[in-house]
Amino acid sequence: MTTLVEKAPAKINLQLSVGPRRADGYHELASVMQTVDVCDTLTVTAHTGGGMSLTCNHPDLSPGEDNLVCRAAVLFFQCTGVPMDGVTIHLHKVIPMPAGLGGGSADAAAALRALRRLYAPALPDSELETMAAALGSDVPFCVRGGTALAAGRGEKLSPLPPLPQCWAVLVKPHEAYSTAAMYRRIDDTACYDPLDAAPMVSALTAGDLPGVCAAMTNTFEKVLPPDAATAALCRRLKEQGAMGAMLSGSGSAVFGLFASREGAAQGAAAMQTEQTISFFGRVM
Numbered sequence: 001m002t003t004l005v006e007k008a009p010a011k012i013n014l015q016l017s018v019g020p021r022r023a024d025g026y027h028e029l030a031s032v033m034q035t036v037d038v039c040d041t042l043t044v045t046a047h048t049g050g051g052m053s054l055t056c057n058h059p060d061l062s063p064g065e066d067n068l069v070c071r072a073a074v075l076f077f078q079c080t081g082v083p084m085d086g087v088t089i090h091l092h093k094v095i096p097m098p099a100g101l102g103g104g105s106a107d108a109a110a111a112l113r114a115l116r117r118l119y120a121p122a123l124p125d126s127e128l129e130t131m132a133a134a135l136g137s138d139v140p141f142c143v144r145g146g147t148a149l150a151a152g153r154g155e156k157l158s159p160l161p162p163l164p165q166c167w168a169v170l171v172k173p174h175e176a177y178s179t180a181a182m183y184r185r186i187d188d189t190a191c192y193d194p195l196d197a198a199p200m201v202s203a204l205t206a207g208d209l210p211g212v213c214a215a216m217t218n219t220f221e222k223v224l225p226p227d228a229a230t231a232a233l234c235r236r237l238k239e240q241g242a243m244g245a246m247l248s249g250s251g252s253a254v255f256g257l258f259a260s261r262e263g264a265a266q267g268a269a270a271m272q273t274e275q276t277i278s279f280f281g282r283v284m
Contacts (some may be wrong), residue, residue: 004117008040008110009284010095011102011142011250012255013201014212016221017193018186026137026153027183030195032160032204033138035145036168036255037281040095040107042069044114047086058093072108073115075131078265082119089114096172096277098179100220100249102138109142114213124172129157138249145160146284148203149197160201160282164209167264169237169280171271172253173229182250185223193219213244220250230254234275239266257283 012034019028054063054070064070077084089111095103109132116123125144132139137154149158152181186192203211224230224247233254234245241263242256258264261282268280 001045002118003043004114006042006044006110006114006117007040008095008103008106008142009035009145010038010106010170010187010281011035011138012170013100014163014216014219015197016218016220016249017195017197018183019192019195020266021183021187022153025188028180028195029137029150029154030151030197031142031150031154032147032197032200034147034163035142035284036094036170037284038101038170038279039281040103040110040130041092042107042110042114042152043090043092044111044118045088046118047088050086050088052084052087052089054091056091057095058091061091061093061097068104068108069111069227072111072131072135072139075134076112076115076119079131080120080123087115092182094279096253098174098176099170100177100179100247100251101170101172101251102142102249105136105138106142107259108132108135108139112143121181148157149201151195161204161207163204163212165206165283166209166243166282167258167261167282169235169240169256169258169264169271169278170248170253171237171255171276171278173233174254175229175252177251178248182220182223184241186219189223191216191219193217207257209257211245216246218247221247224251228252229275233271236271237267246251
């Protein structure tokens with residue numbers, strides 16, 4: 001019996017431009033994505049007999065076949081041809097959901113990485129990312145991590161220079177948005193953006209953190225419900241010292257970038273209320 005632990009870091013979108021809906025139902029995207037050291041944790045045990053089972057500390061998360069971790073595991077064994085003799089996975093959730101922080105995608109990616117370590121260590125990243133693309137648009141990035149430009153529906157990745165060292169404060173209000181509903185809002189209003197990440201890429205290439213913050217944009221901010229907490233939370237993050245603050249993904253979480261760990265810790269503490277939960281982590 002062999003047990004290993006795999007971290008599943010959250011992601012934020014430093015820039016997210018949504019284009020028109022394609023014939024296949026997906027939208028064209030241009031997104032600069034970044035991992036943050038706020039992590040779920042998978043503990044994976046390979047044993048003999050018993051098939052596959054998943055447990056989770058989060059009472060609202062199904063451990064059944066519909067769970068993205070289970071789907072990732074089934075896909076891994078199908079694609080590699082490795083017999084699924086016996087695997088037990090425990091998922092410890094920290095990343096809030098649904099939030100636009102990629103928690104489910106990160107968990108699926110971590111499952112793929114863990115299973116590769118256990119059963120197929122020679123499997124190249126390219127094959128793991130191909131599996132990931134079948135699970136969801138954000139999963140290939142979560143397999144890779146770091147800083148990357150995502151195009152197509154999100155599966156076409158190009159590595160970018162790393163974000164200059166900073167810390168991100170993540171704030172999740174109690175309200176939640178359906179990703180599908182947020183895309184429908186964009187379609188209903190034809191509120192599309194040019195697929196242009198050049199300002200963000202230029203700022204990253206120059207190692208210019210203030211420039212990165214100035215280039216942050218997210219199409220989903222244009223179609224938020226009128227009573228959304230986003231604007232107030234971003235304003236409070238900036239009052240706490242964030243250099244930039246924005247909605248992540250389709251929400252409802254927001255993030256702020258801080259130049260120092262101390263500032264981020266203080267900011268996260270100040271943002272924790274009865275209506276919100278907050279975390280902070282180093283960009284990875």
